[in-house]
Amino acid sequence: MGAAYYDEQRGTDVQRCTDAGCGRNVGWIAAGDHLGYADVDFGATAPRTVTARLASGASTTGTLEFRLGSPAGPVVATVSAASTGGWQSWASRGATVSGSATGVQRLHVVAAGGGGANFANLNWFQFAR
Numbered sequence: 001m002g003a004a005y006y007d008e009q010r011g012t013d014v015q016r017c018t019d020a021g022c023g024r025n026v027g028w029i030a031a032g033d034h035l036g037y038a039d040v041d042f043g044a045t046a047p048r049t050v051t052a053r054l055a056s057g058a059s060t061t062g063t064l065e066f067r068l069g070s071p072a073g074p075v076v077a078t079v080s081a082a083s084t085g086g087w088q089s090w091a092s093r094g095a096t097v098s099g100s101a102t103g104v105q106r107l108h109v110v111a112a113g114g115g116g117a118n119f120a121n122l123n124w125f126q127f128a129r
Helices: none
Strands: 008-009 013-014 026-030 033-040 051-056 062-068 075-080 085-096 104-113 121-127
Touching: 051 062, 051 075, 062 121, 075 085, 085 121, 104 121
Parallel strands: none
Antiparallel strands: 008 033, 013 026, 026 121, 033 104, 051 085, 051 121, 062 075, 062 104
């Protein structure tokens, strides 16, 4: 799912990626920021992994938590947003999904850590079985 296709956000902004074919990304992500996505269909079988394409030039490390229902809902996966060497130096990072993310759900991507500073740009994420 393209990160810029949210229907709710707090504290972030959309910007163009500099590499070919990247499109747009959500940038300036700091602790407490979140993105909301309505009607994410996980299907009848829960996914096993999530992969996120992100970039970071930050000296601090944060995480992106994938939560169901609300920004405070249950965490189903956490992806590290450690530095990739630059704000447009993209890397794909994966994590194992826990819990029962099935059916149609509201999904939130919530930023945690990072020492209060911006720590990541997010281009897309994908759940897989």
